[in-house]
Amino acid sequence: MTTSAERSRDYPMQRWVFEDAAGRFDIDLGDSNMLPGLLDDLTLPAGLELDYGHDHGLGSLREAVAGLYGGRPESVLITQGAQQALYLVYATLLAPGDRVIGFRPGWQQSWDVPAALGCEVDLVGFRPDLSFDVEAAEAVAGPDVKLIVANSPCNPTGRRIAERDLRALRALASRTGAHLLLDEEYALDLSRSAALDDGGRVISVSSLSKVYGFPGLRVGWLYGPPAVVEGCAERKFLSTISNSVLCETLAREVLADRDRHLRSYHELTGQGLSLVREFARRNADAVTLVEPEGTPFAWLWLGTGEQPLTMCRRALDLGVLLMPGETLGASDGFRVCFARSPEAVTEGLRRVETVLRPNSLEQPIGVRR
Secondary structure, X not given: OEOHHHHOOOOXXXXXXXXXXXXXXXXXXXXXXXXXXXXHHOOOOOOOOOOOOOOOXXXXXXXXXXXXXXXXXXXXXXXXXXXXXXXXXXXXXXXXXXXXXXXXXXXXXXHHHHHHOOOEEEEEOEOOOOOEOHHHHHHHOOOOEEXXXXXXXXXXXOOOOOHHXXXXXXXXHHHHOOEEEEEOOOOOOHHHOHHHOOOOOEEEEEEOOOOOOOHXXXXXXXXXXXXXXXXXXXXXXXXXXXXXXXXXXHHHHHHHOHHHHHHHHHHHHHHHHHHHHHHHHHOOOOEEEEOOOXXXXXXXXXXXXXXXXXXXXXXXXXXXXXXXXXXXOOOOEEEEEOOOOHHXXXXXXXXXXXXXXXXXXXXXXXXXO
């Protein structure tokens, strides 16, 4: 289990992306989304009235999102990206003194926000094969647990939660009276989401940012029990009132053309993953690839003895953005996104190859801290 003192050694992703790396790279293998789409690919609606829209989101967009799950529009709240959806869930369900269980490495928000709300946060790790260590979560669970947070497929490991582990987490939530929050940003088939559970304790969050490649639209959503949706909608109104009508209208168009976007996603990630696999084979003495399960990125264990942040800084000096593990609560690897053009992935990995091995090693190659 991770303590608050250990969490203090993290390196904020915000600092890495928006301060350290800003303007210093020409190849982006660091962000975790599909190659960003262009406004030229979408149709600007003529005569659109730019009013406030609706606090829950445009009705037609909520219907489209509900269709992804095979569920009901009243279970959908449209938000400013998945980030706001997650934040609203925390703010709605948690109070000072509540306990939250999460997994590490993972998304910084899942431990920082509950802690800022006065909650006790227990972060458990993964099993050696990077599957979700549900037994560790069960070991720290008590009657004060209000929320269990899991990201599947996981950022940064790229691994999906196994069905048996998901069933165990659902049972844990039911037994303790907690909610289970599933961050499903990278899920390709939301019709299989556990948020369709009739027990009313599972909440799913996703967006158009990662798989569809439209992070600039800032359109996300949560799908869950209507009572949770209404509570989140109240807090959304007090912060942003509503989303941009223009962005929601364009988002509706993206979902209407979902099949085409997913074909592009599969084509690009298929090509990119092949290049990453070959890179890992060539550099097997320095990195170990964790085979991703449907994500546009992969996790690479770094076995050179160098800190990932140090290595990623040297890659940045060559114009390549990677994501060091320290930004995700890990100190033994880095994340590389391959949902880019084959030319960009090839050139980016070529540059990374030149910086993999530091001049002096603190420990033998292949030894993991």
